[in-house]
Amino acid sequence: MKKTIVGLLIFISIFSLFCIGSCYAANTTDEIISNETKSKLVEIKNTELKSLEDYKATYGSDTYGLVAYILNKVRIYSIPLGILGIAISAIYQYVIGIRNLESRYKGFNTMIAVITLLVICQVLPLVFAIIVKGWRG
DSSP: HHHHHHEEEHHHHHHHHHHHHHHHHHTTTTTOOOOOHHHHHHHHHHHHHHHHHHHHHHHHHHHHHHHHHHHHHHHHHHHHHHHHHHHHHHHIIGGGGGGGGHHHHHHHHHHHHHHHHHHHHHHHHHHHIIIIIIIOO
């Protein structure tokens, strides 16, 4: 466990040094953010606001629209995180678990938890839509 934490801290420190170095290298001009990047950010903001307004119009309430929008974002971003969690737990179960039985159980239990959370994150927006649109009227 200590080796994992030390390795993670080393990775984070090296990654932050590269990010800081790239920020200073990019800051050689007077502009921190170029006009092209600003226009892309404004475009992304406008599409997200339009999507949020569409959800509010579909559900007929600001609260329900915001909740549906957030649940949709959770559904989208839970897929890569779930795959990453399954991969890490498989490494614990099948690679590290060959030598250490406790790691095998830890990997198996983690895999069950990740798959359960993934299924919940995928089904929750559907359940919310059925309850709000179907039963609320």
